[in-house]
Amino acid sequence: MAWRIFKYIKHLFYFRHRKGHGIHSPYLFEFVNGVLFNSQGTEAPEAILKEHHRLGFKHSFVRRSSVSMKYGFLLYRITRWFQPEMIVELGTGMGISTLYLSSGAPETPLHSIEGDRERANQAAQLIVRLCLGPVSIHWGEMSEKLEHILPLIPERFVAFVDGNHHYEPAVAYVRKLVERAGEEAVIVMDDIYWSRGMHRAWKEVCSWPEVQVSIDLFHMGILLLRKDLHKTEIKIKF
Ligand SMILES: C[S@@+](CC[C@H](N)C(=O)[O-])C[C@H]1O[C@@H](n2cnc3c(N)ncnc32)[C@H](O)[C@@H]1O
Incomplete structure (x- = not known):
């Protein structure tokens, strides 16, 4: 629990990519700005x-x-x-x-x-x-x-x-999905910060060559696989 709180406090400082700032790929910019931060005003x-x-x-x-x-x-x-x-x-x-x-x-x-x-x-x-x-x-x-x-x-x-939410099943499920x-x-x-095991699973899947962009929102993590994206790991205070 203390580990999770510590990680959360650390995560609060990730303003860097908020609303797409510092992101160069138009696809990723649109995803972060339009979808994550809902600049399109979707209800x-x-x-x-x-x-x-x-x-x-x-x-x-x-x-x-x-x-x-x-x-x-x-x-x-x-x-x-x-x-x-x-x-x-x-x-x-x-x-x-x-x-x-x-x-x-x-x-x-x-x-x-x-x-x-x-x-x-x-x-x-x-x-x-x-x-x-x-x-x-x-x-x-x-x-x-x-x-x-x-x-x-x-x-x-x-x-x-x-x-x-455990390391082995989480990695195994995502592996099967990535293969499809x-x-x-x-x-x-x-x-992805539910436990050290879940976080280890998250870090592991982010390192796979098929995963181009990983977006860590603390409560959720998003994996994008498009090959025209550069391998990037982004943390966002959502
Ligand atoms: C966090 S809850 C899902 C909540 C749901 N996605 C939502 O947001 O409303 C996790 C669910 O996974 C199911 N679950 C956990 N381990 C499972 C397993 N090995 N096989 C099938 N279901 C499992 C649990 O029964 C539980 O209902």
Whole structure:
């Protein structure tokens, strides 16, 4: 815990790349400025925000373990901007992050994996209630279910990795996703400072040759794979 607080305080000083300052690639500038810092003024759908509020009030799991509205809204902007051919989510929980991911690209198939049966059920009900697009919740052990859906994953996908926050599984999941990925894929990892193990996993995946740009927002990390980007590791106070 003390390690995490120390890392967080250190992270607060990373103003350098805020709003794209000092970033030379137009693609990356647009991503940081337009998507991360929302210079395009995109609004998340009111219905999603209301549902998040309502479920957060009702369930301590949502308050404790789901993405915050700020980061949910970021996931929404990411899928909205990239318009991937598929969205993959590892760790559905009760479906809060699923709502944001899917509503950014409502026509895009989304496959989400959850090991807890009750949560998987609740997420499925939530999706039906809000009439989200083609979302499939896969209930079962993450690595097993990931193996099943891997062959379906196209090169251009957005993945959100938010389950089983330990070094080995985190590295293994991201490795499998990177092996499927083309240059246009985007992989978002949650809780990259959740523990020393998770942070080690983050540092390791950032070092892989396929990963061109890694963006460390403290609570989340984003990996971009485009080959025309220079290998860069960016920390941003988000
Ligand atoms: C942090 S929660 C996900 C929260 C969700 N992404 C959100 O923001 O609303 C992580 C989820 O991953 C699931 N999980 C963890 N390890 C798993 C495993 N090995 N197999 C399947 N699910 C797992 C947990 O049951 C939990 O619901």
